[in-house]
Amino acid sequence: MINVLFVDDRCKKDPYELQYGQKLKNRDIEVRFEPDGNKTLSILKAADGQIQLLILDLIFEGPNQQGQQILDEVKKSFPDLPVIILTQVDKHTEAQECLERGAYDYFVKPMDNHQIDKLANQIRKVVNFVNDLRENRRLKSEAMREMVGNSPVFRKVKQDIEKFASMNYTVLITGETGTGKELVAKAIHELNPRNGKPFVTVNCGAIAESLAESTLFGHEKGAFTGAARQTKGVFEQANQGTIFLDEIGELTPAMQVKLLRVLQEGEIYRVGGTEIKVDTRVIAATNRDLQEEVKQKKFREDLFHRLNVLSIQLPPLRERKEDILPLVEAFIKRFNDENQCKILISKETESFLINFDWPGNIRQLNNYVVKAGVNYILETGGTSHYLRPSHLPPDLMPTSLKPSRPVVPPPPADEVSIPLIIRRGDAPTLSFQQRMEEIEREAIQVALKFTGDNKTQAAKLLNMPKPTFDRKIKKYGMTSSN
Numbered sequence: 001m002i003n004v005l006f007v008d009d010r011c012k013k014d015p016y017e018l019q020y021g022q023k024l025k026n027r028d029i030e031v032r033f034e035p036d037g038n039k040t041l042s043i044l045k046a047a048d049g050q051i052q053l054l055i056l057d058l059i060f061e062g063p064n065q066q067g068q069q070i071l072d073e074v075k076k077s078f079p080d081l082p083v084i085i086l087t088q089v090d091k092h093t094e095a096q097e098c099l100e101r102g103a104y105d106y107f108v109k110p111m112d113n114h115q116i117d118k119l120a121n122q123i124r125k126v127v128n129f130v131n132d133l134r135e136n137r138r139l140k141s142e143a144m145r146e147m148v149g150n151s152p153v154f155r156k157v158k159q160d161i162e163k164f165a166s167m168n169y170t171v172l173i174t175g176e177t178g179t180g181k182e183l184v185a186k187a188i189h190e191l192n193p194r195n196g197k198p199f200v201t202v203n204c205g206a207i208a209e210s211l212a213e214s215t216l217f218g219h220e221k222g223a224f225t226g227a228a229r230q231t232k233g234v235f236e237q238a239n240q241g242t243i244f245l246d247e248i249g250e251l252t253p254a255m256q257v258k259l260l261r262v263l264q265e266g267e268i269y270r271v272g273g274t275e276i277k278v279d280t281r282v283i284a285a286t287n288r289d290l291q292e293e294v295k296q297k298k299f300r301e302d303l304f305h306r307l308n309v310l311s312i313q314l315p316p317l318r319e320r321k322e323d324i325l326p327l328v329e330a331f332i333k334r335f336n337d338e339n340q341c342k343i344l345i346s347k348e349t350e351s352f353l354i355n356f357d358w359p360g361n362i363r364q365l366n367n368y369v370v371k372a373g374v375n376y377i378l379e380t381g382g383t384s385h386y387l388r389p390s391h392l393p394p395d396l397m398p399t400s401l402k403p404s405r406p407v408v409p410p411p412p413a414d415e416v417s418i419p420l421i422i423r424r425g426d427a428p429t430l431s432f433q434q435r436m437e438e439i440e441r442e443a444i445q446v447a448l449k450f451t452g453d454n455k456t457q458a459a460k461l462l463n464m465p466k467p468t469f470d471r472k473i474k475k476y477g478m479t480s481s482n
Helices: 016-025 037-047 067-077 092-100 113-143 152-165 181-190 209-217 253-265 290-295 301-307 321-339 347-355 361-380 432-450 455-461 466-475
Strands: 002-007 029-034 053-057 083-087 105-108 171-174 199-203 242-246 267-269 275-277 281-286 310-313
Touching: 002 016, 002 037, 002 113, 016 029, 016 113, 029 037, 029 113, 037 053, 037 067, 053 067, 053 113, 067 083, 067 092, 083 092, 083 113, 092 105, 105 113, 113 181, 152 181, 152 310, 171 181, 181 199, 181 242, 181 281, 209 253, 209 267, 253 267, 253 301, 290 301, 321 347, 321 361, 361 455, 432 455, 432 466, 455 466
Parallel strands: 002 029, 002 053, 053 083, 083 105, 171 281, 171 310, 199 242, 242 281
Antiparallel strands: 267 275
16 A cells, blocks of 8 residues: 655645545555645655655635745755645646655646556656665665775776666776775675576685686586486576686686686586576676786687676775775774674874775775784773774884884803703703793793783784683783783
8 A cells, every 4th residue: 555645725625535535546546635734744744655646735715825835845854755736727837846846756746547547556656756766775785885985996997886786787896905895796686686596706816726617617427426316506596597617717728718608608517417498697806917818818808798798997905095095994983883892093193004005905904903902902902092003913013113022131151051041050950941931931021021021912923822821920920010
C-alpha cells in the first residue's frame, strides 16, 4: 500500500474522500486528506518518512496559502519527496512553473475515472522511481565508503568508477602494489546491476601452473588423477556476476590463450568436458606495465586489448598527499571501534605521516597505523589520547627518536673471553644457563636505563616481543627502575 498526503482546501467542501479516496484505495493507494495547506510541513515531519508522495492543489482560496509557496517549502525540507500538482484548465502556465520548481507531474481537475486511473498509475510509477533512486544512492554510498580521498587525481578515479559501473565491458585497473585495486573492482561491481550476484576474486599469481585451468574453468570427474568429483571453476561460480582477476600479468602464455577465448566467445571448457556458456563481467588488475610486456612478447596483444576496453590508473599515495590524513582518520576510526579506544593524532605525527613516501601505498599506511595504535595501547594502556611519533614503527619514526644500541665499554684485555658481567672469580660457580640469564638480566637493565624506563621502547631495542619482555622482568624480580 502506497501512502499519499492529499492537500486541497476543497476537501472540506467537495466529497473528495468518495471521489478520490475510495477509488485510489481500490488501487492500493491509501490517501490522507488535509484542507489546511499550512499544516503540510508539520504532517510530513510527524509522519517520519511514512508518506511516500504528496498531491498538492495549486490554487487555495485563502490569501495566505498558495500551492507554489507550499511546494517550495516542501522541496526545501523534503527534497526527495515526490509531488504531483492538481490544477485547473486555465492554469497550465503555473503548473509548468511547478514542474520547474521540483514537482514530478500535474493533473487537471476535475478528473473522471479514466483520469483517476492515470493518476494512480503515475503515483505508482513515481514512487517506484524514487525508491529505486534511494536504493541506488544507498548502494553508491556503501560501495564508495572505502574510496577515501578528494584529491584531483582520486576524484577522477571515483568519477571513472561511477561511469564504468553501469557498463558491462571489461575493466583493466593498473597501479602499484597497495593502491587499492581490489577495492575499486568491488565498488564497480556494487554499483552495477550485477551487485546481487557473486563477486569472485582470483589472484592469478598465486595459482600453481598445473592447477590454473582447473581453477579458472573447473573440471569433470575423472578428468585427471585426483579429480574425484565434478568441480566448477571460478568463471562458473561468478556466472551473472563479476570475476576479479588480480595480477593478470602473471598468467602463463597458455592460460592467456584460454582466457582470450572466454572473453571472445563467452564460453568455457571444463577440463575433460564440453563447452559451457557463461555471462561473467571481467575486471582485471596488475602492477605491471602490460603495454611494455606486450612489446617484449610476454603478454598477448590481443588479450591486452580485450581487457583494456575500460581502464583505471590508480595513483600512488605519494602523488595524492592531501588524501593521507583523511585515510589515516578512517583507519584510526576503524581501530578505535575495534579496540574501544579514543585515539587522536598529534600534529607532529600528522607531519611525519604526510612527509613519508609510502612505497607500499595505502596498504602500508593502514598497516603502520595499526602498528602505531598497538604500540599506543601497550605503552599507555589507552589512558592518553594522542598518537605520537614515538608510537610509529621504527622505519617511519623520525631519526631523532630512534633508539640506538648503547655503546658498552670494552672489558679489560685479560677478561675478553669472559662475558662482561662475569668476572674470573665467578666463572667456576655459574652454569651456562645461569650465565645466559645474567647476561639477559643486565641487557634488560641497560635497555630500560637507555630508554628512560620506557618498557615498550626497551623491548623494541632488544628486539623482544613486549609480552615476553614483561615476563622476563617478572621472572628476574625487576622493576623498570632497577
